[in-house]
Amino acid sequence: MDGRFVRADGETIRRRRQELFWTQEQLAEKAGLRKRTIERAEAGEHLQSHTIRAIAQALGLSPAEVTLPGRSSTPGGARASPDPEAAGALKALTASRPPTLPVSVTSFIGRTRELAEVKQRLSATRLLTLTGPGGCGKTRLALQAATDLADKFVDGVWFVELSTLSDPRLVPYLVATALGVREEPNRPLAVTLVDALHPRRLLLVLDSCEHLIAACAEFSHTLLHGCPQLRILATRREVLGVAGELAWRVPPLASPDPQRLLSIEDLVQYEAVQLFVERARTALLTFTLTNRNASVVAQVCYRLDGIPLAIELAAARVKVLAVEQIAARLDDRFHLLTGGGRMVLPRQQTLQAAMDWSYDLLSEPERRLWHRLSVFAGGWTLEAAEAVCAGVGFDVADVLDRLTSLVDKSLVNVEAPDGEARYRLLETIRQYGLKKLERSGQAAVVRRQHLQWFVGLAERAEAELTGPDQGIWLERLETEYDNLWAVLEWSQTEAQGAEAGLRLAAALWRFWLVHGHLREGRRWLEAVLAGSRVAWVAARAKALYGAGALAEDQGD
Ligand SMILES: Nc1ncnc2c1ncn2[C@@H]1O[C@H](COP(=O)(O)OP(=O)(O)OP(=O)(O)O)[C@@H](O)[C@H]1O
Ligand SMILES: [Mg+2]
Structure with missing residues (x-):
């Protein structure tokens, strides 16, 4: 089985490892692999045969004992019953992977009432959407709620960021990638996902759906219809009526009325003030609220409508500007926008003004x-x-x-x-x-440099994907997947990008194969081949070979 990718028997590997009382780290060390590779093996992914051999050897088993025969093909057609293989892959994955929520490096402030509200609403509905203008704290609130609810969902809480995706057809792919569910030949991916998630109790967070509203609504509907214990928490900037969806507007952080005279003790009860002070301290360790600056901080928070992002941008400046200067400069800007009146701006405009202000400085x-x-x-x-x-x-x-x-x-x-x-x-x-x-x-120049960098990265990775550092390079490609995707899309719209797009897709076929993104890989390879010239012999040959390998794995 040398040089080939084979499917790991995740259940056996995990069971044997647990019998030996080893952690995944320990098995990784003994097999000379990275922990991530062990996670992949236990999730039942395709791995190179020499990787499988190393794992088998460390566990005292033969390679055949830790390999699943054949490929994961299921003849196409309608869904008869939950597919045990897809569900098995998810089970292995949820058992072996740590929670997939991104970890925030900054502190979370307040939102006690909002968190209670979100949790309460999510217990009454299966699809809850948090809405509100940019920077108002939707993602942060969704993440915190998901973290708090982790205990209630035995099969985990999963976070999928959609902001960089531009093709609505790819929503299911991104979700499947996050959940580790492999695409199956001749079956719509959404159907495979429904089968995998059908018996599971999990919470899926779909972040930043605004530009994919219709696709997200349709996809959510399919999933919720087929998976009775699934709940979805989505975020988006606009509200759109989707049947069964409950939209809830995220309010701004509570901020004090600057007209009222409040003590420092009273002021720090307001979340907006707390956020300002926290972020100001990150910028300037010695920053504190004093009798002198407290009312000005209150005024800034009020001016910025309690929008967390706007407050963060203002607070970050305390290192070089006194709070009074920040307030005065912001005031000038707002006067300009409101024609000097005391008109209240819509929240998007407030944020826009805060960003303009930050930009000008x-x-x-x-x-x-x-x-x-x-x-x-x-x-x-x-x-x-x-x-x-x-x-x-x-x-x-x-x-x-x-x-x-x-x-x-x-x-x-x-x-x-x-x-x-x-x-x-x-x-x-x-x-x-x-x-x-x-x-x-400068856009064209910078995009071209972006494209060149990622074509270079994919080509470097290509050579490594069959070597001992396979795991490291797969991980690197996975981390950069949004960038790779953006480059592929851009190369399709630019006459000068066609050859680079072809090289990129040709370098990525093995990555798609290992991850089971067969249809997605074929789609890209077919697209770049269609736009290619006969003279690009080497890249075309590689792309054709890759498309053939993916088709073979799909059972075509
Ligand atoms: N409760 C909070 N505590 C601490 N920081 C917060 C809080 N809410 C929001 N923030 C911070 O404010 C900024 C904007 O928040 P977030 O990204 O959640 O906004 P958003 O509504 O999702 O924006 P967008 O529409 O652009 O996605 C982030 O840096 C975030 O960490
Ligand atoms: Mg967001």
């Missing part, structure tokens, strides 16, 4: 970097930022410094799950940057 290179970083979908590493954002008007040596200052200003979030830092823009901030990038005339 940046240096030109910082702005330029913000624009360019917006091409990334789903985050980036420093190395990628250096390759993609440097160029005309921006030196590669400056990327780290400018990036650090955007982090300091709360415009870029940083996370470091496995040691290597990864950066990300909140969606509202990314969209703001994208608009500016289009206007700057």
